[in-house]
Amino acid sequence: MLARNLPTSSYMMPPAPSNRHEFSAFLVTVRDLMTARLSFFFGRALPLGVFGFLVVIQAELAIAGLGRLGQDWTTVAYLVNRLLTLAFFSFLFIMYMVRGRAVARDHNPVAVLAAMVGSFILFGMILVPSPARSESLVVLTASNLCLAVGMTQAIYALAYLRHRFSIVPEARGLVTSGPYRLVRHPIYLGEILAGFGLVLPTIAGLPAIVFVVFVAAEVLRTYYEERVLRRTYPEYAAYAAGTRRLIPLVF
Secondary structure, eight states: OOOOOOOOOOSSEEEEEESHHHHHHHHHHHHHHHHHHHIIIIIIIIHHHHHHHHHHHHHHHHHHHHHTSSHHHHHHHHHHHEEEEEEHHHHHHHHHHOOOEEEEEOOOOHHHHHHHHHHGGGGGGGGGGGOOOOOOOOHHHHHOOOOOOHHHHHHHHHHHGGGGOOOEEEOOOOSSSGGGTBBHHHHHHHHHHHHHHHHHHGGGSSSHHHHHHHHHHHHHHHHHHHHHHHHOOOOOOHHHTTTTTEEEEEO
């Protein structure tokens, strides 16, 4: 048999060590390789796959809504909601594709877990049984209003953050203008408001628990993100001292 030249990869394992010094270097190299792989999976591959899937789903729902347009005002509200959601996930997908290189990061397991839970737990609600949706006109109107305002707020904040967006705690630049003048995490504020609108028609039982976990994860990830930003940008401390975390004038 003739040996073939196999392509090399930056993720290939290093040769086995022959002494204590080489063994220590070997462990460091293995750790760095595993960190790089996990960073690629959780920081790029998984979010891109999920956002791409959600873009397709929301596009299908929007197209279905177009077919029912004109029946009554609720179909119009439904279509607006679907279009806003589609725009939000499409914007996320594009921003993730063109985002810049991180200058600092914190891939602490708790930080990564909080980021994953905060980003995706609400979408897991479609996989579990939920109580019947409320048919109250007041509840449905409030739900649509929260969704519309929350999605609009998140998209507006993303327009300022642009290529600096990330899921796990990473620093790609400091933004203090636009919605970031009011709160330090305007995207999360929009997501929480939209998430409340999402669960409001089925707020009893499991959806309420899921929403509480979602909010807790969003708040927790702000602390990990700010730890990276404070370490990377000395001017962040002054910005944080004069700007609320999530709710203007409150928190």
